Amino acid sequence: MIDLKALREDPERFRVGAARKKVTVDIDRILVLDEARRKAVGAQETLRAEQNKLSKESGPEIGKLMGQLKKAPEGERGAIEAKLAELKARPKALADQVTALGKEIEALEPELNGLLLQVPLPADPDVPVGEGSEDNVELSRWDPAWWDSSKSFEENKGFAPKTHIELAESLGLVNFERGVKLAGSRSYVLTGMGMRLHQAVLRYAYDFILEKHGFQAISVPVLVREEAMQGTGFFPTGREQTYQLEESKRGGGQDMFLTGTGEVGLMGLHADEILDEAQLPLQYATVSTCFRREAGAAGRDTAGLYRIHQFDKVEQVVICRADEGESRAWHKKMIGIVEELLRSLELPYRLLQCCTGDLGVKNADMVDIECWMPGRGELDANERPMGAYGETHSASRLYDFQCRRLNMRYKGESTGGKTVFCHSLNNTVLASPRVLIPILEMYQEADGRVRVPKVLQRHLGGIEHVG
RNA sequence: GGACGGGUGGCCGAGCGGCUGAAGGCACCGGUUUGCUAAACCGGCAUACAGGGUAAACCUGUAUCGCGGGUUCGAAUCCCGCCCCGUCCGCCA
Structure with a gap:
């Protein structure tokens, strides 16, 4: 929610802001x-x-x-x-x-x-103006020592890569047919080491954010009331993206909604509360199952583990004082945490500054992190994919947009006794099974097996290879 | 699913037609006292919106006692509907 007074005083700022975000209002x-x-x-x-x-x-x-x-x-x-x-x-x-x-x-x-x-929150002035994801700006890249992103997979590793779908099949990690039988398209069933890898990487990421970065562990409901969806800014715009349980039609009290991210629960925790400034910043992390209808994505990424209706995600959220500098510093820090995590997993990635056209209604700034996925991208002469970066993380800065809707405020020394809306930020720590795509594809070996990333081995009883 | 009880300020909790934006307590802030701390005492302390004022202090008005509607000149208080929370029993884990 934007501030109506601010809009009254400077409507042009919001007109331009909406136009740059490609939002019509x-x-x-x-x-x-x-x-x-x-x-x-x-x-x-x-x-x-x-x-x-x-x-x-x-x-x-x-x-x-x-x-x-x-x-x-x-x-x-x-x-x-x-x-x-x-x-x-x-x-x-x-x-x-x-x-x-x-x-x-x-x-x-x-x-x-x-x-x-x-009305969307206008993007910050330093966010590049653009139409959509094609105008996002690459900020940096990182490769592990054993990988050179300027070369092809074959040049790097000496053999042609299989896609994660092929690997999943040959190693018995995922059963897509049965997933579809049970739950329709974009559904899957992780089997054997597939399920174990999924659990291991989530657990690794969760321990990582809690133990190394002092975030507070917390569980969240994934089935929430409408206010939580509206308060976190996912409604009304993202309504068609969420699964709705029409309890009211069965004589129940209210309809319920399945959340598409742990952010909803984490941010909703303190809705309608006045926090003491001394409690801030709140640093919360959760791991939760996420549900997305993927409406409007028909035909895109229909195969594999990339775009699916249900997945699990470790999410980090920061609620801090209403201070732009502080908000920006946290944004950097949260991105840094993910970089550190991906480096420990030795996955090549790049940082993308999202342009105005690619931002949602609620963020002033967003940086995506994409991991290299050898099985994605354009096809070569042999009809084999040439690899591409695929989004695995997204870090947003929202100023007080979300807290205004949630009515989440704080009071303390710096506010002179007044209550002020908090600022909020959020970032993926790790989402699986999507992250299994770069793990499987990057860690595959010439013999068809997949090496287990070192940091995950202790979560898998010391196993070094899958297959 | 059945039977009850309840939703009042940051929190607890009284009030049950006008004198109530709301007693009392706790917490918090300022002051007095004090070797320090504690205690005691005095004072202050809700939010939103609109108008005035220098975008401050402050002043004025309105609204807010779960939500919506009704009765009334007048509702936290009476009536109706809804939502939510809790307790006990049943059922299931």
Whole structure:
């Protein structure tokens, strides 16, 4: 949620911000509705002030007259009743006007609020302007000692690579057919060492963020109420991306939603709370199952473990003071944690500065990390993929956009006793099974086996090879 | 699924038609006292929106006692609907 006051004062900033993010939202309509609403509210408040004053004056008198009426002899009742009616008439008339204005306001608000929820947070000025992912800017690359990203897989390792799908099949790591039988397209079943690798890499990443970086371990519900989805900024825009359980249709209280990321639970934890500045920054990490409908992605990445409806993810979230410098410093730090993790796994990766067109509504800045996946990308003359970077991580800075919606504030020395909305950030630590793609493909050997990354071996009982 | 009980400020908790934005306590902030700490005492202490004021201090108004509606001149208080939380029993893990 953006600040309506800020929009009122500088609508152009939000017009440009939305345009650069390729989001269509009628800012002028918001201004018109806001103006009309404020006018009506102002008029209503004036009337109410008058009404309150009147009822304070005439109220006790009415009470007194009512008492007299009970005891009064027949003859005097008419006079008292007339006086009562007169006393009651004026405030009543005002109340009717207030009600009328209330109806007017009610008519305006749904549209205004609906529009307001759609206004994206403008990207920071240093975020490159662009249309979409093709305009993202590469910031840096990293390769392990045994890999040279300027050369092909075959030049690096001396044999042609198999894709993770082929490896999964030959080594019995995934059963796609049965996944589809059970749950439809984009479903899979990890089997044997596939499941063990999945568990091992998640556990490794989770221990990594907790033990090496002091994040707090926490579990989250993955089935949440609508407020949590709206509060974290996934609704209304991402509504069609989420699975909805229509409990209300079965006579239950509310519909529930399956979360697409642990971020929803972690950020929702402190919704409607006022935190003590001394508690900040909050550094939370969770591992949770994520569900995504992948609506609108029909036909893209249909095979393999890349784009699937259900996966598991270690997610990190930071809630800090409302300070741009602090927010930027945390962003760097969170990205650094992932770099350290990927280096320990010896996976080649690159950092991408996302351009305005590739940002979501809620972030001011986003850096993606992509791992090299030899089985992805364009096909060569032999119809074999030439490899490509594929997104495995995404680090966002949201300023107070999310906390405003969640009504998550803090108070302390630096705020001068005022309550201020917190800033929030989030980043993937590791998502699996997607990360198994670069692991399987990069660690495959000429004999068809897959070496187990060193750091994962202790999570797999010391096993050095799969297959 | 059945039977109850309950949702009030940062927290606990009273109030059950006007004098209540709301007693009292805790926490917090300022002060007095004090060798230090503690205690004691005094004072302060909700949020949002709108208007005024220098985008500060502050002032004014309105709203807010789970949410929505109703009764009433007037509702935290009465009525109706909904949501949520809790307890006990049953069922399942």
